[in-house]
Amino acid sequence: MNKSKIAVLGAGSWGTALANVAAENGHTVRLWTYKADQVPEINEQHTNQHYLGAVQLNANVVATADMAAAVEGADLVLSVVPTKATRQVAQQLSTYLQTDQQPVLVAATKGLEPGTFKRVSQILAEEVPETLRAGIGVISGPSHAEGVVKHDPTLVTAVSDDLAVAELIQANFNNQTFRVYSGTDVIGTEFGGALKNVIAIGAGALETLGYDANAKAALFTRGLAEISRLGQAFGANPITFMGLAGVGDLFVTATSIHSRNFRAGEQLGAGKALNEVIEDMGMVIEGISTTKVAYELAQQKHVEMPITTMIYQVLYQGKDIQAGIQELMGRPLQKEGF
Numbered sequence: 001m002n003k004s005k006i007a008v009l010g011a012g013s014w015g016t017a018l019a020n021v022a023a024e025n026g027h028t029v030r031l032w033t034y035k036a037d038q039v040p041e042i043n044e045q046h047t048n049q050h051y052l053g054a055v056q057l058n059a060n061v062v063a064t065a066d067m068a069a070a071v072e073g074a075d076l077v078l079s080v081v082p083t084k085a086t087r088q089v090a091q092q093l094s095t096y097l098q099t100d101q102q103p104v105l106v107a108a109t110k111g112l113e114p115g116t117f118k119r120v121s122q123i124l125a126e127e128v129p130e131t132l133r134a135g136i137g138v139i140s141g142p143s144h145a146e147g148v149v150k151h152d153p154t155l156v157t158a159v160s161d162d163l164a165v166a167e168l169i170q171a172n173f174n175n176q177t178f179r180v181y182s183g184t185d186v187i188g189t190e191f192g193g194a195l196k197n198v199i200a201i202g203a204g205a206l207e208t209l210g211y212d213a214n215a216k217a218a219l220f221t222r223g224l225a226e227i228s229r230l231g232q233a234f235g236a237n238p239i240t241f242m243g244l245a246g247v248g249d250l251f252v253t254a255t256s257i258h259s260r261n262f263r264a265g266e267q268l269g270a271g272k273a274l275n276e277v278i279e280d281m282g283m284v285i286e287g288i289s290t291t292k293v294a295y296e297l298a299q300q301k302h303v304e305m306p307i308t309t310m311i312y313q314v315l316y317q318g319k320d321i322q323a324g325i326q327e328l329m330g331r332p333l334q335k336e337g338f
């Protein structure tokens with residue numbers, strides 16, 4: 001395929017891993033960071049120690065703290081900063097894009113914006129020039145950065161309202177160890193990616209509390225039913241939740257020690273205070289704010305989400321986890337619904 005100019009905004013674990021995939025595919029890559037002190041390390045040592053340890057990055061991953069330089073002439077721009085920073089970064093991006101520039105914009109962040117309840121691709125659409133709105137896509141799926149940079153076989157999905165945009169993202173990022181599917185269910189893909197983080201926090205807590213596979217299977221299955229129900233209330237295709245952005249990402253996030261959400265849950269299960277968990281992680285734990293958004297959305301849409309509600313009460317109202325589990329187990333009997 002033709003080689004592209006790709007700008008990646010955000011040099012944390014995931015932005016760096018995606019930049020690395022793009023560089024390995026022969027594209028010209030600029031990795032923007034707002035922390036200027038990361039630049040010499042990435043460009044000279046070809047590492048990003050804080051996020052990815054000693055892993056050697058492709059030498060064609062070029063970091064810069066200058067967003068204008070990063071996005072100049074870019075064919076694709078990936079947004080990979082935390083959800084809460086996305087709006088501000090998209091506003092900055094808009095000031096730097098040339099008026100005749102028509103890059104495809106890709107949301108790689110998994111979250112829902114507190115207060116507005118917006119999906120990440122919606123935030124981008126609201127903040128960038130109108131001419132770019134038709135060219136927005138999402139990349140999601142079970143893909144811990146740590147596995148991607150060491151070339152573990154990884155499958156993700158690229159989606160957009162316009163299949164041609166999804167296929168363009170697919171063609172640019174696919175390679176022998178990073179297989180990219182395409183699709184058009186943007187809503188389902190973004191709800192799946194955001195909401196699995198909530199369930200992963202619960203899974204981490206179960207792990208610490210010593211619960212076995214029965215409890216985890218129960219959490220995954222009924223958690224996925226909640227994710228699907230809320231997604232469908234916003235127009236998602238329920239089948240999406242059976243795929244990479246649904247059960248796939250739920251599985252990886254709720255079982256892997258690489259998951260910040262799972263690890264946060266483990267620490268909460270051990271009794272650590274939420275503010276200490278956040279402080280000590282040093283990386284974004286999206287599920288914490290997403291839990292609150294999901295809880296509020298469930299109330300607003302009258303969607304039954306008992307597990308999410310319990311996790312909300314643990315995180316924000318000091319509920320005891322064991323008491324929460326007992327409450328869930330004692331709920332009125334009902335038919336198995338999805």
Ligand SMILES: NC(=O)C1=CN([C@@H]2O[C@H](COP(=O)(O)OP(=O)(O)OC[C@H]3O[C@@H](n4cnc5c(N)ncnc54)[C@H](O)[C@@H]3O)[C@@H](O)[C@H]2O)C=CC1
Binds near residue numbers: 109
């Ligand atoms: N780490 C992973 O394996 C994966 C992460 N994701 C998602 O990607 C998103 C980013 O995650 P990570 O890279 O892991 O997070 P991270 O915490 O490793 O990195 C976030 C990056 O954003 C930067 N940043 C923070 N606040 C900023 C601001 N106000 N303005 C500009 N830059 C800012 C940080 O300096 C850092 O470079 C999250 O939504 C996460 O759910 C998705 C798939 C895999």
Ligand SMILES: O=C(CO)COP(=O)(O)O
Binds near residue numbers: 142197286
């Ligand atoms: O989305 C992810 C893997 O697909 C990353 O999950 P964490 O943010 O919990 O590390």
